[in-house]
Amino acid sequence: MEYKLTYEKYKEALIGGKFLGLKCNKCGAYTVPPKKVCLECTSEDMDIVEISGxxxxxxxxxxxxxxxxxxxxxxxxxxxxxxxxxxxxxxxxxxxxxxxxxxxxxxxxxxxxxxxxxxxxxxxxxxxxxxxxx
Ligand SMILES: [Zn+2]
Incomplete structure (x- = not known):
């Protein structure tokens, strides 16, 4: 099991002006800040997306x-x-x-x-x- 979006990458993106999060491919929920699993359904099938802020x-x-x-x-x-x-x-x-x-x-x-x-x-x-x- 691997972190799709590590805290380090999340932090670097924020400093660069990009607010990143994870979108679940199973239930569609967003997880911000990044976690290993979807906060709604615990699936690990998530993609990195830009959050509107x-x-x-x-x-x-x-x-x-x-x-x-x-x-x-x-x-x-x-x-x-x-x-x-x-x-x-x-x-x-x-x-x-x-x-x-x-x-x-x-x-x-x-x-x-x-x-x-x-x-x-x-x-x-x-x-x-x-x-x-x-
Ligand atoms: Zn989910």
Whole structure:
């Protein structure tokens, strides 16, 4: 058994401006970020596809006491992608002090930001970054 889309390839694509995921050939569901099996039906028969990056904020929180190595405040949100999966990332280009419940349901576009490695990780990582659609 082999990973069709490794986390490493997913990360490199994001940094290059491409949001990749997996589409199941058995049930049609999308799996993002990549996993070994389809999140809906556990099939391994999936193809790599480009994800639109469009979605809606379902919930969020404002981090005021960040983990070591991070600077707060910042907003972490869960977004339901148009393709179906829910993904977590930072809601950017928005003042965390002005974040209110009206954010829920807002349409966003997904980009990325590089997250500096800390003593708990093996180097720089990448996080999804959501911007509100105009
Ligand atoms: Zn499936």
């Amino acid at each position: 469009k979605g809606e904020i379902r919930t969020f929180t404002v981090i005021r006491v960040p983990p070591e190595g991070f600077e707060g405040p910042y907003i972490v949100g869960m977004v339901e992608l148009d393709e179906g999966p829910w993904v977590m990332g930072n809601i950017v280009d928005l003042d965390p002090d002005k974040a209110g419940m009206d954010l829920i349901g807002k349409k966003v576009t997904t980009g990325h930001k590089v997250v500096k490695g800390d003593k708990f990780s093996a180097g720089d990582g990448v996080a999804l970054a959501f911007s509100l659609q105009d």
